[in-house]
Every structure is written in structure tokens, then in C-alpha cells.
Amino acid sequence: MSFLEKCFHLSEKGTTVKTEIVAGITTFLAMAYILGVNPMILADAGMDKNAVFMATALASAVACFLMGFLANYPVALSAGMGVNALFAYTVCGAMGYSWQAALAAVFVSGLVFVLISVTGIRKKIIDAIPVQLKLAIGAGIGFFIAFVGLKNCGLIIANASTFVGIGNLADPTVLLAVFGLIVTIVCVVRKIPAGVFVGLLLTALVGVVLGMMGMENMPAVTGVFTTSFEMNAAGAFVQGFGELFANPMNALVVIFSFLFVDFFDTAGTLVAVGNEIGLVNEKGELENAEQALLADSIGTCVGAALGTSTVTSFVESSSGVGVGGRTGLTAITTGVFFILSIFISPLVLGLITNAVTAPALIVVGVMMAQQMKNVKWDDITIAIPAFVTIISMILMYSISNGIAFGFISYVVVMLAAGRAKEIHPTVWVLMVIFLFYFASPYLSF
Template sequence: MLNKLFKLDQKHTSVKTEILAGVTTFLAMAYILGVNPAILGDAGMDMSAVFMATAISSGVACLIMGLLANYPVALAPGMGVNALFAYTICLGMGYSWQAALAAVFVSGIVFVLISVTGVRKMIIDAIPVQLKTAIGAGIGFFIAFVGFKNAGIIIASESTFVTIGSLADPAVLLAIFGILVTIFCVVRKVPAAVFVGLVITAILGIILGIFGLENMPALPQNWGINFDFSAVGACFSGFGELFSNPMSAVVIIFSFLFVDFFDTAGTLVAVGNSIGLVNRQGELENAEQALLADSLGTVFGAVMGTSTVTSFVESTSGVAVGGRTGLTACTTGILFLLSVFISPVILSAITNAVTAPALIVVGVMMAQQLKGIDWDNMIYAIAAFITVISMILTYSISNGIAFGFIAYTVAMIAAGKAKDIHITVWVLMVIFVLYFAFAI
């Protein structure tokens, strides 16, 4: 039955290989179970509810991807998009988390529509690849900055805006230890390196806490599972607040859509190239089904109560051990669903000091996209630099995207290449200018 459903023989794989690949992928991205509740918790959400939403939406989205597209691609609430949700939209722009969930829901619906029409290709072709690359790298720098801040390694300063935190604080030292351990694991190419670093840091923190150090991770006092579904459906109560300022709502929805859309496209291309899903015309087989699965995951995740669910590039770890079909994704999905039974440990043992190393090292991985920028071309160099630096210094992913589009357009005009700017880019630039003029 599995052979017929997932075309195992045709893909030259087996049930055993696919299950092993699914387990490998799960371990590579399991850190999101601790990191996502911590980030969305900063937006005012209940961490228990976010954990349930993260585990269940990840599991369901993986199953949809495996069954609908037969891709070995796993999904979960994305890094970077969760930071956009918490630190830009909620803390920066002042929206409630219910309104932010409403924006995620709408962006998911729009993603569904463009996934089943020809709009998808038009958008991909319209946005310069250099700008897409810069946005991905900028988000990497942003979440790394969040990691340093949450760990207390970087703190606010009246004289210099930011400065180094207290290295005498045990929690700060634990975070630094975690960063070093995670770096070691990544460089040594340890399987599921980020997750391994998180676990080692949490275990050391628990031990230190037992010996009396303050602000350390701890084992749960109550081992009962809290099936907290208080965030389910909360997105529907946020529509009024979200659209109270239509221009701002458009920018927020576009920011979610943009990051999710191109993050998904990049992951699918990376996995597709690895397993021979790219045809002679350079097109991905079943791309529409894969994009539809991703967008459905976003809609379901928003209803459950989490930020944008997207395809994870960590799926390549499962591909590396032989994953070729949707059975890999389904295996990962089942493991995410089963993870609800370890929620007490995750919620008590995963602190900011434990999650900071994951944020920082994942940020490093995302920042590697900067190598794709043509720095000898001042148009691209300016747009990329403005995008990255604006995200960090304005503490806003959406501001960085907006400034990047504006800088690119101005640079193209200055170079006498206004006629080469796609109409979609012109429209977006006008929206962003109006956003800065009237919405902020």
C-alpha cells in the first residue's frame, strides 16, 4: 500500500529508508518546538497554547505535503516569520497577537490562491533574485540579534543604544556555552546539530539549577500534559483590529506572504535539485501541489494559533540519508503529533538561554545567502545593504523589506534602468512609500 501511495519503487527507495529519513528530518527541526513558543510568548501568547499549535500544525502540514505533493519536505512555523510576528507586528507596531494571527490567516488564503493560478510564476519572475536573497539573509541577522538580546548577551544602553550584558550572570554564561556547543556541532556536521546543541544546553542548565544557580532551566513540577487549545480560532477575532488601518494591514500581510512564499520556493528548489525533481526546462515537478500544501499548512496553523507554517530547509538532512518521497514527510509529521506528550519537559526546560544558541546559529545559516549578492553591482549592493541593515536597526523585518524595495527602485532609476523595473515592483514601492507616509 505504501509503495503504491508514495511510488517507492519508482523513486528507488524503501519504507525503511523513508522512515529513517523522516526521523532524521524531525530531529533536525525539533528545536522549533521550544523556540517557537518562546518567541511568540514574547508577543503575549500563552506558551502552552503555542506549543500545542506548533506541534499539531507542523504534524498536519507535513502529512498534507507528503500525501498531496509526495515531497520529502517537512513543515513547521518558520524561523524569521515568527520573529516578524512577535517583534515587528506585535511589539513594534503595537498589534495584538490575535490581529497578527489574522494577518497570517489572510496571507495563507492569498498563498492558496496564487498557488492554484498563474500568479505564482509572475511574482517569482517580478522580484529580482538579488533582493530575495538579501531579505533572506537580513532575516538571519535579525533573528541572531534577537537571540543575543533574549540571552542577555546584548542589552540596551542609554549612551550607545546597545552594549554587552553581564558576563557574571549564570543565564548569560549558559547561553554562551550553548552557542559554542552548537557551533562545534554544526562545524563537525553532527546530525541535527542545532537540536543537539539545544538539548545539551538544557541538560547542563537543569543540572546547574539543581545545584542552586538561579534562572536556570528546570524539570517540570507537574508532569501532566496541558492540552491547551485556547489560541484555536483566535485569528478570527483579530480581523477588526488588523484592518482598522488598511495600508498597514496590506504591508503586514505582504510581509508574511513574501517571506513564506520565497522561503518555500527556495526550500523546494533545494530539495528538488537533490532528488531529481527538476525537469529539463528547470521547472519543479508537482510544484503547484507542494506550494498548495505549504499554503494550506499556513491557514491551518493560523487557525490553531501559530505564526506562518512553512517548508523547512532542514528537510535536506532527511534527503541526505535517502528520503525521496512523501513518506519521509509523513513520518516527520507523525513524530510532531506525538511530541505533544513531551510538552511538560519542553515548556519548563527551554528558556531564553537555551533557545538563543539556536536563533544565533540558524541566523548564521540564513546569512550565508549573502554570497549570492553581486556586490560589484552598486544597484544590488545598495538594495541588499539597506535591506539587511534596516531590519536590524529598525528592529523590523517588514521595514527592512520596504526600505530594500525603495532603495532598489531609486538605484535602478539613477542607473537609467527605470524601464527594466517590473510593474509589480513599482506597485510594491508605491505601497511601501504610502505605508511610511500614512501608516506609521
């Protein structure tokens, strides 16, 4: 107990070991859905679901331990929603990279994040990006992953006349997804703890009862371990560096996209949780921010090495804070449960299908899209780049393209408004990079 007191300053923070453990369990349950959703998303990039589950659980545990010991924050981490969609559907899908190359990009973005954290230049970067653009990007990613959920479960399908249309509502898979969506919405609206996870669990159980999935789909525990270690025995991400940097301009865009989404998602989560537990001072500065960002960035590197998409801080950590979590012991408890989850991996992997995960994707997308409320839509110089960002992500099925067009349109609008002096040099540089990114397929050097 004295060791825990010395490490986490429990008395100073006004908490106890019991409270912290309960908070850690609460946080784990609130974000446990990622163990089922992430393997399904990355499987669309060609990765093995068993291996992704193992990588997600282990990387989450390591990152939680780092956050607990380095920063003493009650913030848990795992493979981020939105950035995993960027990995599977934009980098590996639209851009055509292999999953090995995508892992290499994640690893490099993590290294850059480490550099940002240890050199203290994070504030300059945060200040350089227009706040309204950051809000639009976050909301756009929400719409994007909701669209992915609707598509994966068959509720939205391709249509030759209108590009997209409604799916077959008589299809049992679609009906199961609709049931799961209703249940998840009820759980979230009623503020049931870990509502998204509860909705996912109930949907899976109904699928089992209806005979849509069963024990025959479950891999053996040894199989989960074996495929994971086989995939990463030589460090799968190392194999992707050559492919990633074959086109330096595209590589730069991919790495920046991973870094951007991770960096601002983490910053937003840390500030939100920090405000709840009094870690933000009068100047608006976050205590131990560098240590927290360092833990997050190292977690990303570890995740890429193990074989999963970007590991980032989860806003679901606020559920643990809500029941009294105040220190890093909460995060460490969550990490322990991520390790324990490995032993029930066959159950999770056997019961989780697109119909089961779709409701979670849609509802989490709604939560992310709520950032739109803070966009100043009555200011046309803000509304245009915000709208372009969001609509581009959805209709072009690409988070990177949405970010790129958002920056380009922002510069165009500011120039048209005669406000060029307000454009930060960093934004100018990014706009030039994005222009070359779009032009490069048509240029011959």
C-alpha cells in the same frame, strides 16, 4: 505495503519503507528545535507558551501529511524561523498589533498563497521580484533573528550611550547561553546530525544540572491541552480581523510581509531539495510544484487557525534526503513524530528558556545569512538596496521595514542608473504601497 507503494511510488523512486522512515526521523530531529524556540518567540507577542507548543506540533503534523500525500515530497514543514520573529517583534512589537490580529494576517496571507498556488501565477510573481533583493531579504532575516537571540539571552543589552552594548558576562544565564552557542557551533561545524537540536538539548541538560531550571517549571500535560483549546475555542484569529483592517494600508503591508517571507522561503527550500532528488527538469521547473505550494499554503491557514505563526517548508528536510528520503512517506513520518512530541510537551516547556533557545536562533541566523554570498556586491546598483534592506531590519528591529526600504531604495537606484525600464510593474506597485505605509501616520484624510 502495496498501499504505500501505490501512494508514494517507492520502487520508482528507488527507496524502501525502512529508508523513508529513517529519513523522516532524521528530518524531525533536525527541526525539533522549533518546538522549543517557537513558543518562546511567540510568548513575547503575549501568547501562551503551552498553547503555542500544541499549535506548532499539530499544524506541523497536518502540513507534513499534506505535503506527503499531495505532492509526494520528502519535505517537512513547521512554524518558520524568521517569520515567527516577524510576527512577534515587528507586527506585535513595533507595529503594536495584538497576537490575534497577527494570526488573522497570517491566515489571510495563507489564503492568498492558496490562490497563487491553484491559479499557477507563482512563476510571474517569482520573476517580478529581483533575485538579488530576495537574497538580501533572506540574509537580513538571518541577521535579525541572530540579534533577537543575542538580546533575549542578555549577551547584548541596551546602552544609553551606544544604544547597544555587551551584557553581564558574570550572569549565569548569559554564561549558559555562551556555553550553548559554543556547543551548537561545534555540533554544526562537525556536521553532527540534527546539530542545532543536539546543542539545544545539551544546553538544557547543563541548565538542569546547574539548578537553573527544574521539574517545578514543567506544566502538566492536561494543562498544555487545556490552555491550547481555551485559546482557540472560538478561533482566536477571527477576533483579530477587525483590528487588522482598521488601518487598511498597514494591514496590506503586514499581509504582504508574511506572504513574501513564506512564499520565497518555501520556493527556495523546494528547489534546493528538488535539486537533490532530481525533481527539477532541464527547464529549471519543479515537478508537482503547485501541489507542494498548495500543501504549504494550506498548512499556513491551519497553523493560524490553531494559533501559531506561518507554517512553511523547512530546509532541514535536506537532512532526511541525505539519508535516502525520496518520497512523501518521509514527510508523513516526520508528521507522526510531531504528534508524538505532544506527549512530552511538559518536558520541553519546562526546560526551554531564552538562554537555551538563544544559541539555536544565532546559529540558524548564521545559516540564513549565508545567502549574502550570492549578492553581487561589486555592482553598486545591487549593493545599495541589499545593504539598505539588511541594515534596516537590524537597526530598526523590523523585518517589514527592511523589506519596504529595500524595495524603495531599489527603485531609486534603478532610476538613478537610467534603468527604469528594467523595473517590473509589480515592484512599482509595491514601492507606492510602502511609501503610503511610511507616510500614513503623518497624513490626515
